[in-house]
Amino acid sequence: xxxxxxxxxxxxxxxxxxxxxxxxxxxxxxxxxxxxxxxxxxxxxxxxxxxxxxxxxxxxxxxxxxxxxxxxxxxxxxxxxxxxxxxxxxxxxxxxxxxxxxxxxxxxxxxxxxxxxxxxxxxxxxxxxxxxxxxxxxxxxxxxxxxxxxxxxxxxxxxxxxxxxxxxxxxxxxxxxxxxxxxxxxxxxxxxxxxxxxxxxxxxxxxxxxxxxxxxxxxxxxxxxxxxxxxxxxxxxxxxxxxxxxxxxxxxxxxxxxxxxxxxxxxxxxxxxxxxxxxxxxxxxxxxxxxxxxxxxxxxxxxxxxxxxxxxxxxxxxxxxxxxxxxxxxxxxxxxxxxxxxxxxxxxxxxxxxxxxxxxxxxxxxxxxxxxxxxxxxxxxxxxxxxxxxxxxxxxxxxxxxxxxxxxxxxxxxxxxxxxxxxxxxxxxxx
Amino acid sequence: xxxxxxxxxxxxxxxxxxxxxxxxxxxxxxxxxxxxxxxxxxxxxxxxxxxxxxxxxxxxxxxxxxxxxxxxxxxxxxxxxxxxxxxxxxxxxxxxxxxxxxxxxxxxxxxxxxxxxxxxxxxxxxxxxxxxxxxxxxxxxxxxxxxxxxxxxxxxxxxxxxxxxxxxxxxxxxxxxxxxxxxxxxxxxxxxxxxxxxxxxxxxxxxxxxxxxxxxxxxxxxxxxxxxxxxxxxxxxxxxxxxxxxxxxxxxxxxxxxxxxxxxxxxxxxxxxxxxxxxxxxxxxxxxxxxxxxxxxxxxx
Numbered sequence: 143x144x145x146x147x148x149x150x151x152x153x154x155x156x157x158x159x160x161x162x163x164x165x166x167x168x169x170x171x172x173x174x175x176x177x178x179x180x181x182x183x184x185x186x187x188x189x190x191x192x193x194x195x196x197x198x199x200x201x202x203x204x205x206x207x208x209x210x211x212x213x214x215x216x217x218x219x220x221x222x223x224x225x226x227x228x229x230x231x232x233x234x235x236x237x238x239x240x241x242x243x244x245x246x247x248x249x250x251x252x253x254x255x256x257x258x259x260x261x262x263x264x265x266x267x268x269x270x271x272x273x274x275x276x277x278x279x280x281x282x283x284x285x286x287x288x289x290x291x292x293x294x295x296x297x298x299x300x301x302x303x304x305x306x307x308x309x310x311x312x313x314x315x316x317x318x319x320x321x322x323x324x325x326x327x328x329x330x331x332x333x334x335x336x337x338x339x340x341x342x343x344x345x346x347x348x349x350x351x352x353x354x355x356x357x358x359x360x361x362x363x364x365x366x367x368x369x370x371x372x373x374x375x376x377x378x379x380x381x382x383x384x385x386x387x388x389x390x391x392x393x394x395x396x397x398x399x400x401x402x403x404x405x406x407x408x409x410x411x412x413x414x415x416x417x418x419x420x421x422x423x424x425x426x427x428x429x430x431x432x433x434x435x436x437x438x439x440x441x442x443x444x445x446x447x448x449x450x451x452x453x454x455x456x457x458x459x460x461x462x463x464x465x466x467x468x469x470x471x472x473x474x475x476x477x478x479x480x481x482x483x484x485x486x487x488x489x490x491x492x493x494x495x496x497x498x499x500x501x502x503x504x505x506x507x508x509x510x511x512x513x514x515x516x517x518x519x520x521x522x523x524x525x526x527x528x529x530x531x532x533x534x535x536x537x538x539x540x541x542x543x544x545x546x547x548x549x550x551x552x553x554x555x556x557x558x559x560x561x562x563x564x565x566x567x568x569x570x571x572x573x
Numbered sequence: 574x575x576x577x578x579x580x581x582x583x584x585x586x587x588x589x590x591x592x593x594x595x596x597x598x599x600x601x602x603x604x605x606x607x608x609x610x611x612x613x614x615x616x617x618x619x620x621x622x623x624x625x626x627x628x629x630x631x632x633x634x635x636x637x638x639x640x641x642x643x644x645x646x647x648x649x650x651x652x653x654x655x656x657x658x659x660x661x662x663x664x665x666x667x668x669x670x671x672x673x674x675x676x677x678x679x680x681x682x683x684x685x686x687x688x689x690x691x692x693x694x695x696x697x698x699x700x701x702x703x704x705x706x707x708x709x710x711x712x713x714x715x716x717x718x719x720x721x722x723x724x725x726x727x728x729x730x731x732x733x734x735x736x737x738x739x740x741x742x743x744x745x746x747x748x749x750x751x752x753x754x755x756x757x758x759x760x761x762x763x764x765x766x767x768x769x770x771x772x773x774x775x776x777x778x779x780x781x782x783x784x785x786x787x788x789x790x791x792x793x794x795x796x797x798x799x800x801x802x803x804x805x806x807x808x809x810x811x812x813x814x815x816x817x818x819x820x821x822x823x824x825x826x827x828x829x830x831x832x833x834x835x836x837x838x839x840x841x842x843x844x845x846x847x848x849x850x851x852x853x854x855x856x857x858x859x860x861x862x863x864x865x866x867x868x869x870x871x872x873x874x
Contacts, residue, residue, distance in 0.1 A: 341723070341812060341813070342809055342810040342811055342812025342813060342823070343810050343812075398721065399702075399706070399721060402721050402723075402724040402813070403702050403721050403723045403724050403813075408702075537838070537839050537840035538834070538838040538839035538840065538841075541838065542834060542838045542839055546812070546821045546822070546823055547814075547821050549812065549814040549821075550814040550821045553724060553813070553814070555815075555816055555821075556816070564821060
């Protein structure tokens with residue numbers, strides 16, 4: 143009897159200890175949504191449900207101004223940060239508080255919400271941007287803001303070395319420049335040429351951002367041919383080979399410690415302290431640089447991910463406002479978005495208040511952060527952008543499946559040829 | 574109503590709340606989990622899962638990453654159970670001697686256990702990445718300054734065991750202290766009179782007398798090592814990469830982390846659930862075997 147009791151006790155203990163960690167519980171849907179207004183939408187009023195906590199207040203202030211001018215009430219509801227927006231949005235739709243405008247994040251969001259969306263047509267803002275979200279030939283998403291990445295450079299150090307950043311448009315140009323900079327390490331006071339990270343904490347840099355070069359560099363904006371082939375399990379071997387040269391070049395001229403075990407602070411810090419000339423990051427490092435008092439002039443040069451000339455950086459809109467097709471106020475919602483994109487107040491809100499890089503060509507206000515200001519320059523150029531396709535890859539493919547291959551290559555565990563073969567294998571496994 | 578029946582009724586009445594909540598939050602979800610592991614469940618409301626039979630289990634055993642993770646988890650568990658118990662026992666001996674400030678030491682050794690695993694992971698990450706090379710620079714030892722401990726699969730596993738031992742040994746020490754203080758002094762004194770040396774005393778008296786504590790501590794360390802999650806996430810995030818059967822795998826992605834990644838990173842809930850079931854079964858068998866084996870060695874007073 144005692145034996146049975148003790149076995150039961152052991153079982154109970156295992157249940158209690160293992161049960162809680164082994165079964166992934168579905169996320170709690172009791173939304174801790176910050177509902178600011180529970181009044182049902184009246185006629186000519188717009189409810190916008192958005193996910194950027196950082197801009198919630200600014201957007202509300204802008205909406206209040208809009209109401210003062212037009213008499214149309216715009217209610218801003220915000221969830222995000224620690225609360226899962228996607229889950230809360232589902233709850234919102236199951237209740238009778240459906241928003242008129244909500245946010246999707248690229249293809250994945252589109253596939254989930256397809257049945258609820260209404261396309262834009264004939265709206266003024268559509269002519270002012272190349273970054274709208276399009277699917278099946280229709281425009282569904284209004285780009286909230288722009289983010290971009292390239293090879294961010296320290297202009298002072300390049301000038302000292304006598305290198306003009308505008309010449310960095312091909313792998314050969316980079317090769318020559320890296321070699322020259324590497325030879326001048328002492329004079330420039332740098333530790334390595336590139337601040338690059340491929341370690342376990344930084345898999346988004348390699349598996350998503352760097353790999354995006356394979357998917358879209360050198361192609362016209364919106365060209366998804368390489369991605370489409372990849373999703374069918376077909377690697378483009380020639381392109382992979384060219385791409386591997388680029389990865390090899392970046393790894394060769396970066397600091398081993400930062401490359402293999404560095405985190406975000408180590409990587410960006412190396413650039414910010416002038417210990418590296420280039421950093422493989424995007425304009426989202428602006429707040430980090432500004433709060434650390436980094437003053438030197440900087441800008442973006444293109445990624446020469448494949449052979450040929452490159453005159454564009456990766457520019458994309460990570461999230462989009464979309465319109466609920468069951469909304470009673472579709473026109474009012476569209477008017478509000480048009481106003482945001484075309485009016486002076488809208489420009490002021492996006493650039494000065496919310497500190498975003500707007501996706502619209504008509505806006506001339508400049509962000510006060512250095513890299514974001516440079517993104518505006520690239521955005522204004524003709525064909526200055528390559529597409530963001532890394533978010534259209536299958537879940538976990540970039541950071542989970544292929545990023546460890548980069549790390550193994552960086553450590554020297556595999557050769558360049560093996561790197562290419564491994565990537566090709568993983569792509570073939572996608573079909 | 575007989576007195577016996579009445580007391581039985583009260584027994585169940587008082588047990589009911591605990592039993593009920595146990596059934597609701599553990600037993601029922603567990604069986605739901607078994608069901609979900611046999612479907613293509615996505616965790617999105619409104620989509621009915623389809624029955625796929627044992628497909629998820631088949632995929633799991635074919636998955637190189639899972640095999641690797643499985644082996645690594647056993648290695649990690651074995652090593653950390655040994656180191657934690659060894660260190661804890663040594664500490665317990667130390668603080669049950671008549672030394673100055675022994676209560677201070679007891680508290681001090683216990684404190685790391687109060688630090689959350691995530692914080693602790695980040696602290697050790699900082700030490701491994703920044704402090705050790707810095708010490709190497711100062712002392713002029715090139716080996717230390719170029720040591721990328723978190724880039725080498727083997728070293729990283731030892732780093733992980735080190736950090737985990739540092740966190741957990743103090744807690745296990747407390748159990749050993751209680752056990753050591755319960756060893757009857759008469760027996761020790763009697764053996765001293767008989768002329769036993771330190772090791773004879775330990776092996777023939779202390780060790781059997783604290784066997785009960787061993788059962789508990791081995792169980793706790795075994796289960797906790799097996800389920801290790803937060804320190805790994807903070808210290809290594811599953812990395813660095815290693816090569817196993819010509820495939821590139823994550824060297825410290827132990828089972829709990831692996832299951833989490835499959836379920837949430839790859840958004841493959843059903844497959845993650847299948848792996849969680851196997852995880853549960855293996856853990857049950859291993860820990861029951863351990864308890865059964867240790868129980869046999871306990872001596873009753």
